[in-house]
Amino acid sequence: MSKYPHLHPSTAEQVELDAASRITWLKRPRWIGYPRAQDILAKLEDLVDHPREARMPxxxxxxxxxxxxxxxxxxxxxxxxxxxxxxxxYMIAPVLYVQAPPTPSEPGFYSGILNALFESVPTSSTDAKRAQVIRVLRGIQLKVLIIDELHNVLAGSSVKQQQFLNMIKFLGNELQISIVGCGTGDLLRAVSVDPQIQNRFLPELLPKWQMDKAFRQLLMSFERVLPLPRPSNLHESMLAAKILAMSEGTIGELSILLNQAAIYALRHGEEQLTAETLNACGYVSPSDRTRLAAHV
Incomplete structure (x- = not known):
């Protein structure tokens, strides 16, 4: 039986190391596969496996x-x-991740795709860039194009917004690929201007976390990757409620808070996270950051 049953085996291997080594390990990127994320990942995998047809999901x-x-x-x-x-x-690349340009720009988007694939970018017309993008994406046998920050489309005029959405629709039709657009709630407003786009894109939501079983399970998952020798029992009612309030219900803030608290604990010789550790670690919530900025 493991000496540290509350930890993932790979985390338990770190506990005997010195504090500096554990802090370095803690700062590495890691993936917490909570149920909603796993559900969305399964749907994304379905897009990769979907046979090409005229109207792709x-x-x-x-x-x-x-x-x-x-x-x-x-x-x-x-x-x-x-x-x-x-x-x-060309290499084979079934999935491509790109960011939408800061404003809805068709040539800017094409340049971003070509740069992501280390391909030459035509300096002439938008038509030349479009032709190059289609040739390259067909060559790499792309199946799924992911466009992050797609809500940036709202930064342009209504005409620019429509042109950008038309471009996305065109690429999907021409290449018979699935497109995944990612963004804030404003993205739903952005696509509402085009009924065809709205009908073709199924929304999948990542809502803010609430005090429920799923959130407590998430805290247990996070605790398994914090290299502290004693159980913190983050999922217990009072501590869980405090963590939810401080992080304001987003997983990104939750990760920042728990990492910051764990680093504080390691530097001060503490063996677990407590309410006092959370208060002392120097974390500032999003709302407090906003209030501080208003006084600058």
Whole structure:
């Protein structure tokens, strides 16, 4: 039986190390596969496996700021890395992750795709860039195009918004690929201007966390990757409620809070997280940051 049953085996291996080594290990990116994320990942996998047809299924991944959208889709993209294709002009890349440009710009978006694939970017017309993108994406045998920060489309005029959405629709039709758009709730408003886009994209939501069984299970998952020798029992009622209030219901803030508290504990020789540790670690909630900024 493990000496540290409250920890994941890979985490338990770190507990005997010095504090500095554990802090370095703690700062590494990690994936917490909670049930809602696993459900969305399964649906994304279905898109990869879907046979090509005239009207491909698409998805909108909607969630508040810092609630895990980007981490989730990057984790999915990492599960489908590009592969060498000896003797062919292009590698094979079934999944491609890109960000929408800051404002809805068709040539800017094409340039972003080509840069992400280390391909040359035509300096002439938008038509030349479009043709190059279609040629390259067809060459890499793309199945799923992920567009993060797609709510940026709202930064343009109504005409620019419509043009950008038309471009997305065109790429999906021309290449017979699935497109995953990711963004905040504003993204639903952005696509509502085009009924065809709205009908083709199934929304999947990442809501804020509430005090329920799922949140307590999430806290238990986080505790398993904190290299502290004694159980903190983060899922117990009073501590869980405090953590939810401080993090304001987003998984990104939750991760920042618990990492910051664990680092504080390690530096001060504490063996578990407590309410006092959470108060003392220096974490500032999003609302408090907003209030502080208003006084600057």
């Amino acid at each position: 698409n998805m909108l991944l909607i969630g508040g700021s810092n609630n895990g959208k980007t981490r989730l889709i990057q984790h999915f993209a990492q599960r489908h890395p590009a592969e060498e294709n000896p003797g062919a002009e």
